[in-house]
Amino acid sequence: MSTPTLVKPVPPPTRQGRGGVGRTHDRWWAPWLFLAPALGIVVTFILFPFVNTLALSVTDATLLKPGHFIGVDNFVRLWDDERFRTAMTNSLLYVVCVVPVMVAAPLVLAALVNGGGRLLGFFRTAYYLPVIMSSVIVGLIWTNLLDQRGLVNEVLRWLSLVNEPVGFLSDRWLTLFSAMLVTIWSGLGYYMVIYLAAMANIDQDLYDAASVDGAGPVRRFLNVTAPGVRSTSALIGLFSSVAAFRVFGEVYVLTGGTGGLGGQNVTVTMLIQQEGTGLQAETGYAGAISVVMFVVLGGLLAGQLWYQNRGER
Amino acid sequence: MTRGQKALRYGVLLGFFLLLAGPLLWQLSLSLKGAGDDLYAQPPQLVPSDPTLGNYSDVLDRVPVLRYVANSGLVALMVVGGNVIGATLAGYALARMKFRFRGLVTGLFVVALLVPIESIIIAQFLLVRSSGLADTLLGVALPTCVAALNVLLMRNAFQAIPPELEEAARVDGAGVWRRFWYICAPQVRGVMTVVAIFSFVGAWNDFLWPLIVLSSEENYTLTLGLNRLRGTFFSDPRLIAAGTIIALAPIIAVFALLQRYFFRGLQAGGIKG
Numbered sequence: 001m002s003t004p005t006l007v008k009p010v011p012p013p014t015r016q017g018r019g020g021v022g023r024t025h026d027r028w029w030a031p032w033l034f035l036a037p038a039l040g041i042v043v044t045f046i047l048f049p050f051v052n053t054l055a056l057s058v059t060d061a062t063l064l065k066p067g068h069f070i071g072v073d074n075f076v077r078l079w080d081d082e083r084f085r086t087a088m089t090n091s092l093l094y095v096v097c098v099v100p101v102m103v104a105a106p107l108v109l110a111a112l113v114n115g116g117g118r119l120l121g122f123f124r125t126a127y128y129l130p131v132i133m134s135s136v137i138v139g140l141i142w143t144n145l146l147d148q149r150g151l152v153n154e155v156l157r158w159l160s161l162v163n164e165p166v167g168f169l170s171d172r173w174l175t176l177f178s179a180m181l182v183t184i185w186s187g188l189g190y191y192m193v194i195y196l197a198a199m200a201n202i203d204q205d206l207y208d209a210a211s212v213d214g215a216g217p218v219r220r221f222l223n224v225t226a227p228g229v230r231s232t233s234a235l236i237g238l239f240s241s242v243a244a245f246r247v248f249g250e251v252y253v254l255t256g257g258t259g260g261l262g263g264q265n266v267t268v269t270m271l272i273q274q275e276g277t278g279l280q281a282e283t284g285y286a287g288a289i290s291v292v293m294f295v296v297l298g299g300l301l302a303g304q305l306w307y308q309n310r311g312e313r
Numbered sequence: 314m315t316r317g318q319k320a321l322r323y324g325v326l327l328g329f330f331l332l333l334a335g336p337l338l339w340q341l342s343l344s345l346k347g348a349g350d351d352l353y354a355q356p357p358q359l360v361p362s363d364p365t366l367g368n369y370s371d372v373l374d375r376v377p378v379l380r381y382v383a384n385s386g387l388v389a390l391m392v393v394g395g396n397v398i399g400a401t402l403a404g405y406a407l408a409r410m411k412f413r414f415r416g417l418v419t420g421l422f423v424v425a426l427l428v429p430i431e432s433i434i435i436a437q438f439l440l441v442r443s444s445g446l447a448d449t450l451l452g453v454a455l456p457t458c459v460a461a462l463n464v465l466l467m468r469n470a471f472q473a474i475p476p477e478l479e480e481a482a483r484v485d486g487a488g489v490w491r492r493f494w495y496i497c498a499p500q501v502r503g504v505m506t507v508v509a510i511f512s513f514v515g516a517w518n519d520f521l522w523p524l525i526v527l528s529s530e531e532n533y534t535l536t537l538g539l540n541r542l543r544g545t546f547f548s549d550p551r552l553i554a555a556g557t558i559i560a561l562a563p564i565i566a567v568f569a570l571l572q573r574y575f576f577r578g579l580q581a582g583g584i585k586g
Contacts, residue, residue, distance in 0.1 A: 026489045031412040034493075038403035038459040039418065041395070045456035046425040049436035056436060063439075112326055123326050125572065126334045132568050132575075134518035136536040137557045140543060141340050144550045151339055151357055158355045188333065193576055217318055246431050249520045256543060269431045269521070276435035277525050283435055290432040297429050 053294075056287030063281040074288035083263055084289065087271040090176060090251075094267065095244045098180050102240035103233050105184070106191035111221050113192070114199055124196075128189035135186070135249025142182045143169065143254060169254055172264045179251045179265070183244065191236050198232035199225060231308070238304040242297055248273070268293050337561075344368050344554035352550065368555035375552075376545065378559055380531065381538035385517055388454045388534060392516035393509050395458030400508055401501070403459070404467025405493050409479065419468070425461035431521065438525050448528045457516065463508045470504040471497060506574050510567070517564055535560050 057074055061067025078084045113124045130138065145151045146168035153165040168178045206224045215223060226233075248269040251259070259266035259274070266274070268289065276286030342359050346352065349363030372378060406412075407419055430437075437456055438447070446452030474497055482492050498505075520536040527533055533541075542556045568575060 026410065028412070030489050031406040031410040031415075034402040034406035034410070035418060037395070037399040038464050039421070041399065041455070041459040042422060042425045042461050042464075045437060045440070046428055046433065046461065047421065049433040049440055050428050052436040052439070053433050109329060112322055112329075123330060126330055128575070129337065129565070129568075130333055132514055132518075132564050133561060134520060134536050134539075134564075136518075136520050136539050137560055140539060140553055140557050141336050143543065144340065144343065144553060145336055147550070149353055150550075154353055154355070154357050158357065185333065185336075217322075242429070246429060248431065252520075253540060253543070257540070272431060272435060273521065273525065277438065281435075283439060286435045290435060294429065294432040297432070301427065 053287050053290050056284050057291045059284040059287075061282075061284040061287075063277075063279065063283055067284050070284075074285050075292075077285070078288055078292065083266065083271060086264060087266045087268045087289075088292075090265060091245050091247065091268045093176065094180060094183070094247055095241045097177075098183055098244040099237060099241045101184050102187055102191055102244075103237050106188050106236070107195050107226065107229065107233070108221075109188060109192045110195035110199060111225055114196060124192075127192055130186040131189045133186065136253055138182055138186045139250050139253025142178070142185075142250075146178055146254075170261070172260065175254060175260055175265050176251075179247070179254050182250045182254065183247060186250075187240065187243070191240065194236060195229060195232060198229040202228035234304065234307060238300060241300050245293070245296060245300070340554045340557055343551055344558045346551055368551045369559065372542075372552050372555045372559065376538060376542065376556070377531075378535075378538065378556065381533050381535040382559075382563070384450055384532060385535040388450050388523075389513050389516040391451070391454035392458050393512045395454070396460060396463050396512040397505055397509050399459035400463035400467045401498065401505060402493075403464045404469075404501075405471050405497060407464070407468040408471035409474075409497065410489070419465075422461040422464050426465065434522065434525060437522075441526060447526060448532055449526075450532060450534075452526050453519075453523050453534065454516070456522070457512075457519070460512070460515075463512065466504060466508060467501065470501040474500050503574075503577070506571070507577060510571055510574050513567065514564065 056067075058069055058071060059067035060070050060073070109127065113120050113127065143150075147153070148165045148167075148169075150168075152168065153162070156162045156166065166174070168174050202224065206228070207220055210220045210224050246269055247267050251265055251267050252270060255265050259270050272286050272289050272293070275281065275289060276283055339359065342361060343352075345364045345366070345368070346361040347363035347365035347367060350358070350361050403422075407415065407422075441447055441452045441455070444452075446455065478500075479492050479496050482496050487495070518536065519534075520540070523534045523537055524540075527537060530541075539556055539560055542553050
């Protein structure tokens with residue numbers, strides 16, 4: 001916090017530290033006591049499973065037996081697996097379609113709601129509401145809206161734009177695009193707030209100078225705001241692509257947990273869940289899918305770091 | 314701004330409002346519509362003509378929603394408590410204590426932060442299963458009960474405290490625990506609140522992990538229970554709507570009460586312009 005609150009008076013020590021009066025020396029193990037809970041959880045539940053995932057991916061383990069080393073067989077099998085190809089296509093398409101919207105639209109939104117006043121504050125709060133909702137709730141709300149007899153189809157019918165209800169939740173591509181729409185809907189407010197924080201750091205003089213030069217709101221947005229938040233845009237590009245590739249809840253709920261007719265809408269995370277759980281779970285194979293996911297996301301991250309370093313030099 | 318530009322600005326703002334808040338309002342309206350309402354009226358009606366709370370009592374009767382709420386609450390409590398305590402302690406050690414391997418340990422937390430949960434979730438499940446915690450709420454809470462991100466957030470917060478403050482107490486003979494508890498921890502209360510709120514929202518909204526860990530219905534968290542609503546009441550959108558509104562109420566209450574922390578938290582999340 002930037003403003004320190006009042007410091008509580010320290011009660012006199014009941015027992016002087018070792019060596020009587022004067023500065024105390026901390027015992028060597030004191031830091032480890034402080035670290036123990038956090039380190040214990042993170043090592044046990046993040047780092048160990050990570051190593052174990054790598055190990056699993058080269059075995060034919062199932063839920064019921066540990067499995068043997070089979071080299072890269074799982075990855076060879078992935079290469080020919082139609083379901084895996086579908087999942088990769090869907091998840092990558094998700095990144096390609098969702099990320100540009102997530103980078104651009106919240107910036108426009110932030111520029112519009114930036115400023116004082118109650119009304120703008122109200123809009124900011126309202127725009128943020130979808131962010132705090134679970135993907136299941138978001139999915140259910142949109143299932144109601146996009147259903148055969150949901151609001152969207154009823155409105156389209158009322159306007160006589162369609163005769164037959166549109167299969168937003170049954171058509172192979174429409175379902176995927178519906179899920180993307182839902183993801184965008186629930187993420188706009190989040191990135192808007194991040195942009196707002198970045199915009200607060202832009203020098204007000206730049207706006208004044210632009211105004212003096214006769215630049216209107218649109219010019220000021222394009223020539224001052226947008227360049228001023230460029231590094232934030234890059235970060236949001238990374239965040240939203242990682243999030244888009246990991247998508248699970250929206251697609252799961254919109255397809256009723258099945259991943260669409262014949263699994264046509266499964267994403268990579270859904271595939272991991274389907275292959276790795278249940279009594280027939282092939283944990284080794286699911287591990288291999290996980291490793292692929294890890295490599296893709298690692299690649300995105302490395303690309304971002306490279307881009308940032310290049311920009312700073 | 315000219316008058317026309319201003320009108321355009323607020324017009325666009327209103328458009329986005331309808332787009333982002335409209336679905337929620339529709340859901341609320343749907344949940345209040347009674348038997349006398351034609352759900353498929355042309356044009357669609359936002360205001361119920363036969364308003365009722367019957368859908369809410371129906372959902373509560375047919376599905377153990379309160380049980381799900383209690384389960385979710387218990388998981389959230391464990392996760393919030395674990396994160397506030399564990400991350401504060403570890404953050405203090407990393408920021409203000411000198412010890413061997415400090416850099417290495419900090420690096421471990423950074424690595425853990427970068428591991429995408431979805432890619433290790435099967436191995437996490439195998440671990441939880443072999444410790445006999447499958448299908449338990451403890452098993453749901455444990456893996457996230459100290460998040461690396463929060464440790465690093467607390468570390469940054471502790472680093473911002475001027476060293477003189479602690480040095481003075483040290484000269485007066487205060488041991489490390491006293492310096493932590495009386496000098497440093499009170500300074501970072503704001504960030505602790507942010508950690509608590511975001512842990513709560515994360516735990517309350519999580520879906521994939523409880524879906525994998527929990528199998529018996531009496532242990533379901535709210536998100537799992539809601540997901541089942543669709544199967545149970547697929548024919549009646551009014552009941553689904555009532556269920557989602559019940560699930561939304563607590564999280565919207567938390568948001569309304571602690572709004573400023575939400576926005577501050579996002580800005581403290583290490584994202585600099």
